[in-house]
Each structure stands twice: as C-alpha cells, then as structure tokens.
Amino acid sequence: MINSTANKQVKRVVNLRNRAKARREEGVYVAEGLRMCRELSIKDTEILYVTEGFAGDRENRKWMDGFRFEIVTDVVMKVMADTQTPQGVLAVARQKTYTLEDILKAPRNGKLAIMVLETIQDPGNLGTIVRAAEGAGITGIVMNRETTDIYNPKVIRSTMGSICRMPFVCVDDIRQACQTMKDSGVRLFAAHLKGMNNYDQEDYTDNVGFLIGNEAGGLTDGTAAMADCYVKIPMAGRVESLNAAVAASVLMFEAARQRRNRKG
Template identity: 60%
Template sequence: MITSSANAKVKQVMNLAKKAKARKLSGLFVAEGLRMFREIPRDRIDSVYVSESFIKDESHRKLVEGLPFETVADDVFSVMSDTQTPQGILALVRQYSYEVGDLQTVTSPAFLMILENIQDPGNLGTIIRAGEGAGITGIIMDDTTADIYNPKVIRSTMGSVCRVPFLYTSDLPGTLKNLKAQGVRLYAAHLEGRNNYEKEDYTVDTGFLIGNEGNGLTEKITAMADALVRIPMMGRVESLNAAVAASVLMFEAARQRRQ
C-alpha cells in the first residue's frame, strides 16, 4: 500500500492532473471517480489507484478485479485527487488518436463541431457530452482550445470523451478549406446571421463553428462559413454561453435528421 505523498507514482498522478505538457509527453490522462471509471474501456486502462477505504467494499473489489491496481492510504489519496470529495478511485488512461477520416461515417452525413479558442474546460466537456447526445460524428479544435484531457473536461464529458472522435489542428483555416472541398457545409452562429438557425438545412454534411467565450469567432474563421445563422433572443440577452449555443445548433440538426 502507498502511504506517502512523496511516492513517485503519487507525484506522477498529480503531475498528469495539473500539467498538459506531462499528459502530452506520457500519452496518459487521469480519469477519476466511479462514473468515469465505469465508462473507460478496459483495454485503455494503464493503471488504477484505489483508496484504502474504497477497496474494503466487496462491490468495489469486484470492479477492479483483474486490473493492475494499487491501494493508497486515504490521506494520500486525498492529496492525489483533483476533486474536493474524492470517491476513492482513479485510473491512468491511454489517450486516443484520430485522423480526419475518423470524424466522418459512411452511413450518414458528416456532423461536426468545430471549435476555435474555447477556453473553459466545463464548456468543452459540455459540448462533447451534448454532442454525443445529438449524434455528432466528431469534433475539430484549434490548438488554442483547452486541453481535452484536463481533468475538469474529462469529468464534465461523463464518459463521452471515450466515444466521440476528436482532433486538434494547428492550421484551422487549412482544415476548414479541406472540409469545404469535401462538401461539408459550414455554419457559424452570428449576430449578423442571414437566417434564424432553424431555417437552414443540416441534413447534409454539416459543420458548426463555435468561437471563444468572450470574443466569439475570429473574422478569418467567420469568413470561411458558408452561412451565418442567428439564434433569436428575447429580453435583453444578446448572446448565449458557447456550450449552450453549440447545444442549440446540435439538437436542431439532430431534430432535422430524425425527420
């Protein structure tokens, strides 16, 4: 049993939770909590850590049966944990790797979320989770968007990060140009939108452009959209949170595709 917070494995977990560079170099990320642990495919688990009190429960012992796990003293696990109320289990998980082709299917039109400089981990996680619910085929992010393996993103996806293909690009304009050449129609929510969002046809190959929480999309990326659409507002509200706006658009596309 690990009883010291100075243990090298404890330090590794803490480093992976706090530093994107450490995650990138190791190819691992931290998934903490019972719900997330149950969502992780077993073949992607590198190692498991459980608290001393957690493993005393018979159902918890069955949960980690056959997996390489280590028991950690409760006080040390609290130091390792990235949450205020640790549930007593976390795993180091091997990261995913996708190509552009993985973000499209042969059985249905492309349905992509394209994110530029999304900074809030909660927003990013919510978009991924809502995206799975709406049936998106993938997510494309520029390299200034928050790290998808940030523990806060992982928690807010509630497991969707394991099932929704995604990739980062250092050349978002070039990536969009290639998508357009493949027939993907790009839409951006914008105050100067031509139509209300529900007036467009999203049953074809579609990509939604979502920009930074405070500044929205840059002019360069906005100019690459095939159409700007409005989300009409009542009252004195001018715009929506990035994750909420993304969800409105995604579920309208899902509604159209169901019909």
C-alpha cells in the same frame, strides 16, 4: 499500499493532473470518480488507484477484476485527486488518437455532423460540448491548439464519459481544416451576428459542420469567413448572446431534430 505523498507514483499523478505538457508527453490523462472510471476499458487504462475503503466493497472489487491497480491511503488519494471529496478511485488512462481524416469518414448509416471549436477556454464549456455532442449524434469534433486541453481533469469530469466515445482532433491550422472539410463536401455554418436567417430555418440533414468561437471574442474574422452560411439564434428580453456550450447545443440538437424527422 502507497501511504506516502512523496511516493514517485503519487508525484507523477499530480504532475499529470496539473500539467497539459506532461499529459501530452506521456500520452495519458487522469480520470477520477467511479462513474468516469467505469467508462474506461481495461485496454485503455494504464493503472487504477483505489482506497482501501473502495477496494473493500464487493461490487467495486468485482468491477476492478482485470485492471492493474494500487491501493493508496485516503490521505494520498486526496493529494492525487482534483476534487475536494474524492470517491476513492482514479485512473491513469491512455489518450486516444484521431486524425482529421478519421473525423471525415462518413458514418455507416448517416451523414457527417462536425463541431468546429476555435479557442474555447473554459474547461466546463468544452466538456459540456463533448457530452452534448454525443447526445446529439455529432460524428466528430475539430479544435484548434488554443482550445483548452481536452484532457484537463475538469473537462474529463464534465464529459461524464463521452470523452471515451466522441472522436476529436486538435489541428494546427483551423482554417486549413475548415477548407479540407469543405473540399470533402461538408457545409459549414457559423452562429454569427451577421446571420440573415434564424438557425432553425436552415437545412442540416446533409454533411454539416458548426463553427463555435471563443467565449469572449467569438470566432475570429478569418475563421468566420470560412463558413458557408451565417445563422443567428434569436434572443428574447435583454440577452445579447448565449454561453458557447449552450449555443453549440442549440445548433447540434436542431440538426438532430431535423435528421430524426427526415428519417421519419
């Protein structure tokens, strides 16, 4: 049992939790809580850290079978965890690796639907977009390097497990990536104040991508110029714009609605 917060394993977990550079260098991340950890396969998990109380539960012990794990004290778990009230389990998991070419591979029974994110800064927004993307049937996510680290613990928690299933890639040049998508037959849409048509007046049943920009500044002019079409989300009352995650969700689920209707 690990009972000292000075233990090198504990220090490593805290470092991985706090530093994106450390996560990148080691190719791992920290996942916390039973729901999130249960999404991880044995193959994708380096090690579990669990408290005595957690490990003492029969159902938990049954689930842990096959995983490498270490038991830690409640005090040590509180130091390792990112949340105020840890659930008694966290994992060091292996990061997944995708390429833009992977994102552009058409699904077996459908068309591409890609989220393109430029400099999303809020971890909660990014995690919500990943989770909503899975729910809406999005086939992949493309982000620039300035977008917050997708393996930030707050992002991981916000995805509620979708991080394990949603393909994504970080690119050095978002505009070049947009051009590659266009060359591959993906029509790009941007929610933009210059949009002529409402978002629900366009056709999203073919290969499409949706461009979503920074929470404060929106899309940069250069990236917005890569869009084939600007659309607007009409507002009632005095609201001028939507949260980035909400705007992304509106577009993603409109595409999902159209595709369901097309199949019907």
